[in-house]
Amino acid sequence: MSDADVIVIGGGPAGVAAAVELRRCGVARVVLLEREAQLGGATRHCSHSPFGMLDFRRIYFGAAYGRRLEAESARAGVEVRTGHSVVRIEAGGRVELATPRGVETLTARRLLIATGARETPRAARLISGDRPVGVVTTGTLQAYAAFHGLMPFRRPLIVGSELVSLSAVLTCLTHGARPVAMIEPGPHPLAPAPLMWFPRLMGVPFHCGTELLDIHGDRRVEDVTLRMSDGSTLKIACDGVLFTGRFIPESALLRPSSIGVEPGSSAPAIDPYGRTADPHLFAAGNLLRAVETAGWSFREGRRVGCAVAEDLTEDLAREPALGELVPVTFDPPIKLVVPGLIRRGNAAAPAFRDFQLRFTRRARGRLSLVLDGRVVWTREKTWMPERRILVPIPPAAVMANAVHVGFEEQA
C-alpha cells in the first residue's frame, strides 16, 4: 500500500496546479512536497511581475501569488508538506526525503516532478578573473530584496538581455542600485527589441556583442573588463556582477535516476501526457524547458495533473500497459523539443497539444515537422533564441515510427 496516490515534487505554479487538478479529478491522496517554507517557487521573489491573470482572473504580486497557491491547495484538499526536500527518486514511485524530523521515505502510485529552473551561475559560465563577493544571479538578487530587504551591490554590471534581465534592471532601480551597464554577448538582444529601450531610458547603457572578459576584485568586485563589439576592451568600475537568464532545469534529482536528462535541454524527456520513460514518473513546468512564464507553467501543470489522474483511473492496480516510445529527433540549431517522446497508439486526450521548441541561436530558415519522412507542417521565418516556438502535434503523430523536427537554414 502506497503512502499516497500521487506525490508532487515542487510547490511552484506547475506543481501546485497539478496537485489541485489531481484532487479536482477525484484522486484521493495527493501529497505536495516543497523544500522551502512557502509555496510559489520562483514567483515568491519576483515582486514586480504580475501573475495569475489567466489562472485566477486577478493579478497577484510575488508572495501574494504564493499565498493564493496555498489557499487553492488547502481548499482542494492537497496535503502540503513544506520544508520537505526530496533527495532521491527511486524507481517504482518511491522518494527519499529530508524532513524537519530527519530522513523519511514515501511511496506513491505516481510521482509528478515539477522542480523548475534556475539561472546559470558564474562558475558554469567559465568567466575569467577573481572570485570576489558581489557576483550573483537575478533570482538571488530578488531573494535579497524581496525576502530580506538587502542588496548584494549598488552598482552592478548586468550580463544578459532576456526578459529576466529587464526584471533584474527593475529590481536594481527600485532598490537603490544603479547598474553601470548591461551587456549581451550575442549580436542581438534576446528579449524583444522594443523592450530593450527600457534600460536605456533608465540611463543604463546597453551593449550588444559585448563579452565579459574579466572580473577583478580582492574581497568585493572592484571592476570588470569588457570586450566591446568593435574589439576594443573597456574597464568599468562596479561593485557587483549580475548574471541573468540562461535558465537551466533543476533536474539534479533525475540525473542519477534511470530516466536521466536530455543532452540539449538538461531536462527529462516526456511524452505528450507528461510521462517519462518510467511510467510511474511524470514531469511538468520549467523543469521541462527553461524557461516559461508562471502562468504557462501553471496551465501546463494543470493539464499534466489531469493526465496523471486519467492514467490512475485507467489502471487501478496493474502496471500501465503503454505503447512503444518513439523519440522526437531534431536538427541543430534547435536546442530542445518538448515533448521529446511520442507514445505509439495512445488515444486519450494529451496534456501537450504542441511541441515546444527553443533555438540555441538566431536563425532564419524553414522549420518543419516530418512524420515517417513526410512533411506535415512547415513554416519559414527568422527564429529567435529563448523565445517560445510552438509546432502543433498532429493526431497522426501517435501512429508514426519516426518523428522529426527539421530545420533548413537560409543564408
Next chain:
Amino acid sequence: MLPEHAPAFDESFDIAVIGAGVVGCAVVRRLALAGAKVVLIEKGGDLLSGASKANSAILHTGFDAPPGSLELDLIKAGREEYLSLAGSLGLAVVNTGALVCAWSDKEAEKLEAIAAQGRDNGVSNLALLSGTDARITMPGLSERLVAAIEVADEHIIDPWTAPLAYLTQGIALGARFLRNAELLEGRFEDGWHLSTTAGTVKARAVVNAAGLYGDIVDGRLGFTPEFEIRPRKGQFVVLDKAAYAHVPRIVLPVPTEITKGVVVCPTAFGNVLIGPTAEEQTDRVRATVESDALENLLARGAQIVPALEGIPVTAVYAGLRPASESKAYRIFCRPEKRAVTLGGIRSTGLSAALGLAQHALGLIERFALSLSAPAAVPELCLPNLIETQPRDWQQPEHGEIVCHCEMVTKREIEAAFESPVPPGDFGGLRRRTRAGMGRCQGFYCNARLAQMTRGRLREPLAVGDEPT
C-alpha cells in the same frame, strides 16, 4: 585597527607560528600537544586564506615523491598520523586508490620505472595493469588507455576540515589564534618581538609557515632568505555530482619533467575535480581563473573519462602553490635565533603537514625551551561534511535546510559561528559548512546566507548596514 605596537596579548608565548595554512595549523597542534604555549599569527581573516585553500584534496602515499628526500619521509609520517587520527577527530578519509594512466606507448614505457620508484619509496601496494585490466577497475576510463599503475593506498580527504581540526585541537590546548595580523617585523633580543598589524606579540621561538610569503617573512625576521617563492598557479574545475559515478578512483597522468599533470579525481563531497594547471607567476595574491584554461581542463577530463562530456560545471577555482627555485622543501633551522622556517611546501602540504609538524617539533626541541608538561589531549570531533558518512540534515531538529544543493542545515551554520574558530569571511563559512558550494552556487541560498551572516563576516554579502 590597533596602533602598530600595541600588544596583541599581555602574555608572552613559547612559540609564535606564522601562517595559518595547513602546515601552520598542524604545527600549532603538535607544539601545543608537546606542552608549548603557542600563538598563531595569520595575515588573512581566516585560516586557509592562502595556498591551502585550493588543492586537489589527495592524501598521497608518496609513491612518486623524490627518493630519499625529506619530503618523502614527511609525506609518509604525515599520512600515517592522519590515518591514525581520522577516526577520533572526525576527519574524512576515503580510500579510492589511484591509477597512473599511460595514454601512449611512450608513456607506458615509463610506468615500470615509476612503479620501481614507488616500491623504493616504501609503497608496496602497487600493481602494473594492462589498459584492459585497469578499465575493469574503472570502466569510465577512455578506451585509449594503454596501461596503468594501480596505487591502492591513495586516499581523498576533506582538505578544509583537517586543518580546522588541527587548529581547534591546538586552541583546546591553550593556543591563541590572531587573525588579520600581518607580520611587519621581528626582532630577536633574548626572545622574539613580533610586530604585526594587530599588535606586538612576544614569543621565545618562531616558526615560519607563511607559505606563499615564506621568503618575505624570513626577510622580515631579519634573515637573509635562503630561498625564493615562485608562485605556481593551479586552476581547477569541479563537476556536478552526476560525474561521481564515473570517477571512483583518482586518475593521475604519467608526470613529465615540468608538471605532475592534470588529475581527474573524485572529491570527498561527491563531486569530480579536474586540474590543476601549472602556471608560473610573480603575483602572490591573485589566483584568477581563465576561460581558456578551464575549457582545456574540461576537454582534458572528457578525453580521460568520456562520460564527463556535458556534465555541468559546479565550480571553478584557482590556487597558488608556494613553489621555490628548488623542488625540495626549503626547511631551515636557526638555533641561535630559535627560528624554524618551513618553506617551499609546494604541492604536498596537505599530505605532509602532520609530518612537517613532527619535524618542526624535533627541531624546536634543540632550542631547549623547557616546555611545561603536555596537557591531557581534549576530545574533539569535527562536523562531518562528506556524503559517505551521516550528515546533519539526516538528524532531527536541524532547524532548516539552508543550502539545498549541499544539504547544509541552519544548525551547522550556527555551530560554525559558535565554534572555537568561527569563520572570518564567506569563503571560511563555505569551507566549514559547504553552504553555497553546490551546483546552484548560491542561486537559492545566498540571500538567506546574507541575512544569517549579517555582522558576522569581514566582507558582508549584502551592502549597506540598513535594510533598503
